[in-house]
Amino acid sequence: MNSQLVVQVVAAIVFNGQHVLVGKRPKQVHLGGMLEFPGGKIEPGETDEQALSRELFEETGLSVRLGDLLDECRFDYATKTICIRFYEAKPIEQQRSLDPQEPWYWCHVNELLPALFPAANARVLEKIRSRLSP
Ligand code: DGT
DSSP states (O other), X not given: OOOSOXXXXXXXXXXXXXXXXXXXXXXXXXXXXXXXXXXXXXXXXXXXXXXXXXXXXXXXXXXXXEEEEEEEEEEEOSSOEEEEXXXXXXXXXXXXXXXXXXXXXXXXXXXXXGGGSOGGGHHHHHHHHHHHOO
């Protein structure tokens, strides 16, 4: 049994037509260099929606309307266990444009290669692909 504290994480799959918002994690952090969906750890007292709105706005300046829960996954790493919930989202307003220097960009769904993402994202990537394939 894993007795480590479980870190609660939320992430958004923001769809813009055939594109989804992704970012590259900074080199120095856990899973550095991998792609991720915007989001992060839930602060004490926050709902999933509050945490996602805060993280998305801080990271990208984007306001979204949250949709369905697409996947929930518990994953054990060497140093911690995470429980991550992925929500579908639609962009409402972009407060600032994304600078090419920033890690965030709109990626075509055909380019969401599982090898570029943390293993915890495998199932949701599968769901995104099957949702958009004809
Ligand atoms: P910080 O800098 O400590 O405030 O970090 P936060 O709140 O931005 O959260 P972060 O991104 O360090 O932690 C999220 C954890 O979930 C991290 O261990 C990586 C993991 N993870 C796996 N897949 C994803 C994903 O698609 N998006 C995000 N944001 N995290 C993911």
